[in-house]
Amino acid sequence: MTHLLNLLAAIALLVWGTHLVRKDTLRVLGANLRRVLAQSVGNRFTAVLSGVGVTALLQSSTATALIISAFVGQGLMSLPAALAVMLGADVGTSLMALVFSRDLSWLSPLFIFLGVVLFIAKQSTSTGYVGRILIGLGLMLLALSLVRASANELTQAQAVRDLLATLGSDRLLEITIGAVLSVLSYSSLAIVLLIATLANSHVVTVDVALGLVLGANLGSGLLAVLTTLRSPIEARQVPMGNLIFKLMGVALMAPSMGLWLSHVRPNVADAATTVVLFHFMFNALAALLFIGLTQVVARWVAYWLPIPKRNALNGRHRHLDASALATPSVALACAVREAMHQADVVETMLRGVLDVIKTNDLDLAKSLQKMDDTVDRLYSDIKYYLTKISREALNDKEGRRWTDVISFTINMEQIGDIVERILEDIENKKIRTGREFSPAGMAEITELHGDLVNNLRLGMSVFLNDDPRDAIKLLEEKTRFRDLELKYAANHLNRLTDNTLESIETSSLHLDLISELKRINSLICAIAYPILESTGALAPNRLRQPAAAPGSPDSAI
Structure with a gap:
């Protein structure tokens, strides 16, 4: 024995x-x-x-x-x-x-x-x-x-000899x-x-x-x-x-x-x-x-083993392959591709917002809101898939990529929620009430929306290619977008002072809209931080150092 x-x-x-x-x-x-x-x-x-x-x-x-x-x-x-x-x-x-x-x-x-x-x-x-x-x-x-x-x-x-001898027959x-x-x-x-x-x-x-x-x-x-x-x-x-x-x-x-x-x-x-x-x-x-x-x-x-024909409802090819989990580096690549699809859905939702504002199309607004369920489901699937990847089998670079994918999908899920909320506000405060933005206000929203879509595409490129130069450019766009948001909010208040009727009727929606667009832009630009941090391009904090008081030792430097 x-x-x-x-x-x-x-x-x-x-x-x-x-x-x-x-x-x-x-x-x-x-x-x-x-x-x-x-x-x-x-x-x-x-x-x-x-x-x-x-x-x-x-x-x-x-x-x-x-x-x-x-x-x-x-x-x-x-x-x-x-x-x-x-x-x-x-x-x-x-x-x-x-x-x-x-x-x-x-x-x-x-x-x-x-x-x-x-x-x-x-x-x-x-x-x-x-x-x-x-x-x-x-x-x-x-x-x-x-x-x-x-x-x-x-x-x-x-x-033992007798038992093994039976195999020969x-x-x-x-x-x-x-x-x-x-x-x-x-x-x-x-x-x-x-x-x-x-x-x-x-x-x-x-x-x-x-x-x-x-x-x-x-x-x-x-x-x-x-x-x-x-x-x-x-x-x-x-x-x-x-x-x-x-x-x-x-x-x-x-x-x-x-x-x-x-x-x-x-x-x-x-x-x-x-x-x-x-x-x-x-x-x-x-x-x-x-x-x-x-x-x-x-x-x-x-x-x-024929590949089933897919219709318009279930025709998308899923990238979260369970068999790839045995090879964590391959599984990580699968998760990245699925995250990019999630971002594509978010981009479709975001691009549709401007069409809803311009055309007052309730059916389009409803269909775009339903797409947030797809974004949420993709987020859950990707998150669950990543938890099944062995972290021990990933090297340092792949481990950081694992974290980047989680952060990216969280940001996309939050952007989808914000877009859904924006569409609900447009439906309740503009379409059903029959109100319109002023021409100047509509031009400002159109410009902010176009910049936001471009920043989302840049953020997707930063996530996919891990390029520090694009990450720096994305952070620069964050500063420019913030300045535009402050400028256009001030312009709107000036139109209220001038008693512009359209601006008065849509004031709450207008200010909420540009504020939500700024939040979306902040979530997009957050994609750049892990990449720049890994390259040492970020300072420990971004606070401006206080000026030295006259006569202090630092003032003589």
Whole structure:
């Protein structure tokens, strides 16, 4: 019983080490990996190579599948190109299995020691995350040595030998067990390394081990399908296509395993190398044979998982992809795109205000007010989505971006509420009462409204591009807008003094309107503050220093 518990603990440690390496590699290189994948889909062969490289770093084809699924779901990559990347991703996983199958246990204490030193010295920095990657690699190597030791002890028990001997009589059972283990462990790499170690320790025969490896490959494809079950159809197509490739590969390789055992096994030194070489050849041959079928399989998947036609009510493509949450940097990009849509809705509401004032269109006013419900719903969805992104997996820059997105969506939600209130006032105090602004007052409102729409567009650009120069320009517009608001309020009071009839009738609405427009402008300009603060362009406070009294020491400076 003790030896079994030791084996289970070693397997758990292997899976945990793989998880640490994958998670912290995404944290350190997430944005760069996404850029490499996005830029390498010009043709199928570069897509395969990018899949090999990215997955070799992540040590998980499932993680690569989730990133690629998010890209396809957002319309950033075509389905055939994504399937080509996944063929390379499987090759990348098998390459790492070849590396870890070597006896590298002597590196385990070195990696763990260096990793702990780096992590403790530089926590919450890129150096600290590199330390965690080294710790994960060290734990993987340590776990493999523990698996070997525990497996050797278990093989001494006759009951264990009799149980494992039953696997040799059923190829389908071997594939099923390998697939289940891969899904449960969330890592086909860990399971393949485990199978290789068990085969080398004579816990299972090489013949059984090869069947389990086929199952582990199938399980990695099934895992990606299960992980994206609740994602949009576009994101679910990539795992489904990859699973089809794996099913085709298993169907081709299962009958030919005898050839591998008779021709390759005698020329290989140990069982572990035989197993991992088989794993590599399976994925390499799949990539070579199926690279020309990406278009065909993409059509199959599009037929089985058709993208539903959308009507005018539900036709907008949502950017908050649940499958992207496994890759926080990708999920953050999804939240930014949804926040930009929220800002587009707010801009539509704001632009419509002037049309309502000029045309007295009650139906337009009602439809614009209803749009605030959309703004509120988008705010809630984005906020909830961001809370599901692991803050620990974000680096410092991404963490600040996370805060910027929250602040931006809050400001847009508040602007939507103000616009709704403005429309209600126009409806009650102008349209239903039959009143009109004076020509001079209408000209002032038109100018303020035009400046406000331009500032909103500038604020959206500042949020999207994170440009300090545009942020400075936005703050300059805030000062100019404030001066205009004070000037036009004074002009209105002068018209009241002159007993201008229209100004008297609409005085309350006019003053409230320019005051609300100023509030909206302040919320827009608030977008600039986090960007300028991060660059050190803002002073600790903006209060003017008091003038020194005559005769004081400061007055002599």
